[in-house]
Amino acid sequence: MSVLPQPDLVAATQSQHLLHSIIQSIHAASGKISFAEFMQRALYTPQLGYYSSSLRKxxxxxxxxxAPEISPLFSQCLARQCQQVLSQLxxxxxxxxxxxxxxxxxxxxxxxxxxxxLPREYWILELSADLQQQQHETLQQHVPNFINQIHWLAELxxxxxxxxxxxxxxxxxxxxxxxxxxNGEIQQCYVTALEGQLNYQFAPNSSELFNAVHILQLEFPDGYESEINLALASxxxxxxxILNKGLILLIDYGFPQHEYYHEQRQQGTLMCHYRHQSHPDPLILLGLQDITAHVNFTAVAQAAVAANLDVAGYTNQANFLLATGLLDKLSTCSPDDPHFFRLSQQAKMLTLPSEMGELFKVMALTANFDQSLLGFVRDERGRL
Ligand SMILES: C[S@@+](CC[C@H](N)C(=O)[O-])C[C@H]1O[C@@H](n2cnc3c(N)ncnc32)[C@H](O)[C@@H]1O
Structure with missing residues (x-):
């Protein structure tokens, strides 16, 4: 890992406050909290968690x-998929x-x-008050005539x-x-605190984790580490x-289960992002860095089927964007236009296999909607 940049004094102080608050919750829980609870606190503690604070992310x-920060092409393609569904509702x-x-x-x-x-209304469910504010400013600037139809929700x-x-x-x-x-046993990762420092403790697992890992029906070699999202199905x-009729579109980096828990992926997929550097240590830079895990799309599909949704499509980001008109959009810009070079570089970032094209997947779940979806011409549901 290359040396990470040092946070400034304000950020470092904020991080210390979050550390103290997490240590207090560890003491209150008799000495350890599950990793998921730690991650929840590191990302979403009001004012101090990574997504709740006002730091720029x-x-x-x-x-x-x-992807939407890289290029407007991404959202324009998404709009084509939305148009198809909205026209039927x-x-x-x-x-x-x-x-x-x-x-x-x-x-x-x-x-x-x-x-x-245009939809009748656009609703945003955002956990962070600071991001809500930023979103309002962006939308006021870009779509002032639609701003009264945009509403922020605190819950579903x-x-x-x-x-x-x-x-x-x-x-x-x-x-x-x-x-x-x-030794052939599944151990759960907990976070503990000693002398003001956070540490891991692996201990016999909770029955919820045991059941969830057991259902995977996989044989893991000794020493294997990974993650599982226990809140996904709910x-x-x-x-x-809450969806009577329509589409749920989930876009994220991840794999089908057999790749997610591949025996060579011995350390799992957990990753932290700080100032455009990636590293695997979530116990540092508390509240200042993003903590993420890849998505097991097979688990998403299984949860959808259990919830009576149809898994209507699964493909990678490149296929989805090409099917929803990325090249048409690009061709509306003349090669002589000063923006053309920039746009084509952005299109490459979104679609090249070495960039976001293959790692990022798009999954469509539908309720009472039977039409084939525009973006899933190259459908890869068979790989799930
Ligand atoms: C990596 S950011 C992505 C932001 C944005 N969608 C984009 O593509 O630029 C993750 C976002 O997911 C939000 N998030 C995570 N869990 C959520 C939940 N259960 N409900 C609503 N938002 C959630 C976080 O607050 C954060 O804004």
Missing amino acids: FGKSGDFVT ERGVILEFGAGSGIMAAELLKELQLLDS PQQAFDGIILANEVLDAMPVERFRVA WIKSLAE
Whole structure:
């Protein structure tokens, strides 16, 4: 690991406050908390957690760049998929989870406006008050004439609706449990505190973790470590319960299960991002760095089927963007246009296998919607 940049004094102080608050919760829980609880606190403690604080996260001056931050082409392609579904619904709405800087919503709505396919309303479910503020500013600037139809929700709507649910890079930011295999036994990872420092402790696992790992029916070699998202099935079920008719589109980095738990992936997929550097230590830079795990898309599909949703499509980001008109969009810009070079570089970042094209996947889950979806011409559900 190369040397990570030092946080400034304000950030370091904030991080110390979060450390103290996590240590207090560890003491209150008789000396250890599960890794998922640690991750929840590191990312979402009000004011101090990574996603709850006002530190800049996205873009060049932040810690990482997501697809909608790279290029408007991403959201414009997504708009084509949304248009197809909205055209089949009466007064459909869009609900976006974890909307980041708000740029995806802004570009998507601009494109839907051009396509004359605006949703009735656009709802954003955002856990961070600071990001809500940023999103409002972005949307006010980009789509001022639609701003009154954009609403921020604190929780899922009470009433089921027809529409589209979008989540780009949200699943990877959900807390996961970590486990390790020792002498053929599954051990759960806990976080403990000693003399003001956080440490790991691997101990006999909870029955919930044991059952979830057991159901995978996989043989892990000794020393193998990985993650599992125990909250995934209930999250998918909650989405199924509020979607009457329409589409759930999940975009994230991840693999089908046989690749996720491949015997060569001995250290799992947990990764931290700080100032555009990636490293595997979540116990440092508390509240200042992102902590993520890849998504097991087979588990997402299984949870969807259990919740009576249809798994309507699964493909990689490159296939999805090409099927939803990436090249058409690019060709509307003349090669003589000064923007053309920049746009084509962005298109490469979104689609090349060595960049985001293959690692990122798009999964479509539908409720009472039978049409084949535009973005899934090259469907890879067979790999799940
Ligand atoms: C990596 S950021 C992605 C932001 C944005 N979607 C983008 O693509 O730029 C992850 C986002 O997911 C949000 N998130 C994670 N779990 C969530 C949940 N259960 N409900 C709503 N948002 C959630 C976080 O608050 C954060 O805004």
